[in-house]
Amino acid sequence: MKHLKTTLTALTLAFGVAGFAHAAPIEIKFSHVVAENTPKGQMAIKFQQLIAERMPDKVEVKVYPNSQLFGDNKVLEAMILGDVEMAAPSVSKFNKYTKKLQIFDLPFLFKDMDAVDRFQQSDSGQELLNSLKKKGYVGLGYLHNGMKQISASIPLQLPADAKGKKFRIMSSDVLAAQFEALDAVPLKKPFSEVFTLLQTRAIDGQENTWSNIYSKKFFEVQPYITQSDHGVLDYLVVTSTEFWMGLPDDVRADVKTALDEAIVYGNKVANDKAMADKQAIIDSGRSKVIVLSDDDRQQWVESMKPVWKQFEKEIGPELIQAAVASNQ
Numbered sequence: 619m620k621h622l623k624t625t626l627t628a629l630t631l632a633f634g635v636a637g638f639a640h641a642a643p644i645e646i647k648f649s650h651v652v653a654e655n656t657p658k659g660q661m662a663i664k665f666q667q668l669i670a671e672r673m674p675d676k677v678e679v680k681v682y683p684n685s686q687l688f689g690d691n692k693v694l695e696a697m698i699l700g701d702v703e704m705a706a707p708s709v710s711k712f713n714k715y716t717k718k719l720q721i722f723d724l725p726f727l728f729k730d731m732d733a734v735d736r737f738q739q740s741d742s743g744q745e746l747l748n749s750l751k752k753k754g755y756v757g758l759g760y761l762h763n764g765m766k767q768i769s770a771s772i773p774l775q776l777p778a779d780a781k782g783k784k785f786r787i788m789s790s791d792v793l794a795a796q797f798e799a800l801d802a803v804p805l806k807k808p809f810s811e812v813f814t815l816l817q818t819r820a821i822d823g824q825e826n827t828w829s830n831i832y833s834k835k836f837f838e839v840q841p842y843i844t845q846s847d848h849g850v851l852d853y854l855v856v857t858s859t860e861f862w863m864g865l866p867d868d869v870r871a872d873v874k875t876a877l878d879e880a881i882v883y884g885n886k887v888a889n890d891k892a893m894a895d896k897q898a899i900i901d902s903g904r905s906k907v908i909v910l911s912d913d914d915r916q917q918w919v920e921s922m923k924p925v926w927k928q929f930e931k932e933i934g935p936e937l938i939q940a941a942v943a944s945n946q
């Protein structure tokens with residue numbers, strides 16, 4: 619009897635405690651490589667805020683900027699291992715996982731960010747979100763940064779000026795081919811190393827958006843920036859299929875809604891920053907912005923565009939056609 623009583627008391631206590639105890643919120647670690655005052659940095663913070671407002675007991679988002687947790691070369695592996703739940707690497711960094719996303723790296727493919735938007739919202743663009751499925755990732759959405767410019771330690775007015783110079787690129791074969799087409803030397807390096815490589819003159823230049831050139835202070839160590847708008851820097855927000863499908867249905871739906879809203883916000887920041895950060899660089903007087911005449915620009919187009927043919931088979935001619943059509 620005493621034994622029964624003790625057991626009952628223990629059970630009551632156990633259930634009592636369980637009744638009051640809350641399960642810990644599901645943690646989403648969001649890792650990225652850029653500064654907080656960038657489109658991606660702001661999007662991640664907005665996502666964190668929306669989740670904190672709407673579902674504080676269920677989910678907690680922790681944001682790790684500036685390659686604090688993982689660089690883009692490690693983050694995707696870490697995601698499969700369950701060490702990080704979300705990231706938004708640039709589409710150029712999925713080279714190892716799918717050839718299709720290389721489309722975004724083709725030089726002079728999109729005339730502006732509206733064209734990028736139209737392509738991404740088209741059926742072909744939406745299908746690309748699934749291109750990592752076989753590798754265990756879910757593409758949750760695209761996020762913009764902006765058009766890329768080329769910064770250098772020497773003035774680059776014409777493509778021939780880049781001959782023999784070393785440029786840091788993201789880990790993309792298309793981008794390598796793009797600089798090789800200029801008879802330049804491309805070097806695949808992590809984003810976190812770019813400032814030092816430029817500062818020490820180990821390399822001559824790099825390509826990036828106004829926002830990244832400004833927030834990472836590349837303009838302080840690169841006296842020239844050619845306003846080439848030759849390519850796009852865009853991101854794919856990804857998670858692992860295992861994590862995503864393991865979420866309860868209602869939680870997954872609410873997290874996705876918050877993320878979609880954060881992406882809309884991030885895209886607005888991208889738009890504003892492309893102009894504001896360019897102006898801030900000009901105002902600093904540290905770097906001269908080189909504007910191309912139509913004829914000069916045409917020379918850049920003619921030098922870089924043959925890269926399309928090199929990758930047409932891997933990417934698929936129809937996909938390239940769909941992207942070209944988005945310029946209208």
Ligand code: LMR
Nearest residue numbers: 651652708788809826830
């Ligand atoms: C880069 O490596 O230059 C960019 O992908 C960094 C970023 O995430 O914007």
